[in-house]
Amino acid sequence: MTQPTYEQIVEWDHSHLWHPFTQMQEWVGEPPLVVASGDGNYLIDTDGRRYLDGVSSLWCNVHGHRHPKIDAAIRAQLDRVAHTTLLGLASPPSAELAARLAAIAPAGLNRVFYSDAGATAVEVALKLALQYWRLRGETRPRFVALTEGYHGDTLGAMSVGFSVPFHRFYEPLLPVERVPAPYALEREDGLAPADALARALEVMESTLANARGAIAAVVLEPLMQGAAGMWPQPPSYLAEVRALTRRYDTLLICDEVATGFGRTGRMFACDHTDTSPDLLTVGKGLSGGYLPLAATLASDEIFEVFLGPYEDYTAFFHGHTFTGNALACAAALANLDLFTPAMLAALPAKGETLSRALATHVAPLAHVGEIRQRGTMIGIELYQDAVRRIPYEATARTGHRVIRAARERGLIVRPLGDVIILMPPLSITNDESTRLVAGVAEAIAEVTDA
Template identity: 45%
Template sequence: MTTDYKRLASLNKEYVWHPFTQMKEYNLSDPLIIERGEGVTLFDVQGRAYYDGFSSVWLNVHGHNVPELNQAIIDQLGKVAHSTLLGMANVPAIELAAKLAQITPERLSKVFYSDSGATGVEIAIKMAFQYWHNRGLKSKTSFITMNQAYHGDTIGAVSVGAIPLYHEVFRPMLFPSHVIPYPNAYRHEGGAEGANETTLRALRDLLEASAEEIAALIVEPIVQGAGGIIIMPQGCLREMAALCRQYNVLLIADEVATGFGRTGTMFACDLEDVSPDLMVIGKGLTGGYLPVAATLATDEVYNAFYADYEEQKTFFHGHSFTGNPLGCAVALASLKLMEERNMVEHVVSKADFVARKLAILRHFSHVGDVRQQGLMIGIELVRDKATREPYDWAERIGVQVCQVARELGMLTRPLGNVIVFIPPLSSTEAELDKMTDILVESIFTVTESSENL
């Protein structure tokens, strides 16, 4: 180990509290410390290279150290780094809002900026609540979410979350939400059709009984992320949207993870031609460069707040760095690059290539399911494929696989026993070929080799 690495590792152990990390265990090992990136590769301070197999937590679009994106920040930095949106405006924030209104599902015409997906969800929840309040329907105060939902870690976002491991300890702090099943064809005896039917029946029954007190349904469209990369069967999202319209309940689409080409269309809602009332975006918005998120609303929602000052219908919410010019400038550059390189269209062919490469996993005795939508892939590992018996969480099978992948030169992070593969959209076929080889070898080494059977 180099002297500099030892110094950094010591400082890291002494001062840094890492998210979603048990620090007692983490501090027993030598930390991975990233120094730089180039394309789809990250390099640590000791010079070792790793493929970024999870897009630095699902957000990288074009790879790292992209000249066009670097230049956009430099150009904006020469003008102004930050200027508030509270009663003022700035050029990149205006231009980005107009661009987002053009590329998002129809009706979404107003853009409210924030700095992370969680804060974007928090805004959507508050907007939905106050929308009905401003319209005089003050009984509509509750929300519908879905089991194993993840929408961020602020208190409002956690209140519409439903992953016990992450959320249960905070239950006394939260407002209650109605929870319905997310359609999981793998875990449902009736397959895709049965899973959809169960979800839609639960939603319909709830709306028939309680629509007058429900403000909104929040959903991760098409792909449920932290819940295990669960793919929503075809038609379910469209039917859910129709039920919300029928019963006068707002639909909030959380596209933080699924947006910007990740699922094979610009937004997951596009796959079923669904236009929500509110949509939250983040992660890939800036190409993975800077923390900018946004909550988009329809004119109908916006107009419920548009009133004379004395009516006190203002949306009293904001963040210090809302509409940050540097972030908005790089977001504009990222969207321009996506268009110039036809990145969304290329996701489809790349996804087909990945699917072919990972087809071998279906023959592995401890791979229960391979779930994929575009370049969002989840590989569920099980103790017994016939019975679908899961590994016990304490065995940390997913952690073991990701550790082997790291040793072989690729970084990713598991969701329990589900191995996540979410590469940058810019990954070439040759790079995807190498990454999938590492993925397959890692899973085989941990679960299939003779000493582990």
């Protein structure tokens, strides 16, 4: 099959494609990088140039591109069948994957409901929580969520997240109680970490106490609020919030779409404090970052409330056409096989290699205000005046210019405003980690010293 030329691809793209999270006026003014293939931790453009995939193709690739074991698992499944429905039928890979996920998930999460994106996994969790309370004879219409939380772009997921640039046009549709996590209080109110933790827990507690009986669930990204720009939490925050949700008799939903599958140094962020939420969402890395697959894991207690005779209509009437897609589940099974005990044990060292490189190359730069890291999730925040924390004007497009300068150095990274995000595949080597961080440091220096 002849491949289209670069010019043809750009012509189609610029004339017909609408890119996500993209100001298209700006997009069509720049020649795009067209990724034609991948190889391990690298992306390869139409001219054969190789780039280190420093953000795991939007936080999802885990073991590298074209991993022979995942490729083979998908091919083998393709020789059986690509997709069959889970509405009224079962399938081998979806059943096995559900059992495998239940075995590795935080204790008590024994039921797996599949969907196809992080946002849909969150929608499922929210709907399960609402219906759970109704089935128990209570109407609990509200959720508590974190300031600058992000859970995806469908309406329910947007409701429990909020970011002014992302969500302001939809605001009237998004009612929720928003509370700050400790980092938000450090950042906005200048509180010391211990005071911020205590204050955040007080606010959570008073919110739950005041709305007792009306809150369906607390929803949060455990340990690291990724899309906020990598806002870290002390692990004890999660454990304390779990205790509060128990004390005030509401559910806890942990959204591990970004943090799941090794990103924080453990399989799940919840594992750092042995926290078991009532509902847990996963996506992105679930299929090794290969295919659109997400899941909402539920406790037995939630599952059992939905049981009853058909004619009571207490079933969870929710599903998507590609729920439990066989190719995606086969990829996910191969992905899980690659999480060997040795691989998991080596994860903390990967984070430490990145930390050392950040301390050497990035921390000394004049316009770097803060480096936030948990495992292999990293945010480097740039300021016009790093000491006084004065941000750059949006018109300067500083973050964007940095990632373009990094690209010239063979590195693909992506900013969130002026926070440069690094989140390489877990398969990144020590040498590649150093090259990634040193190259990004050079790019930051080039742009911010100009």
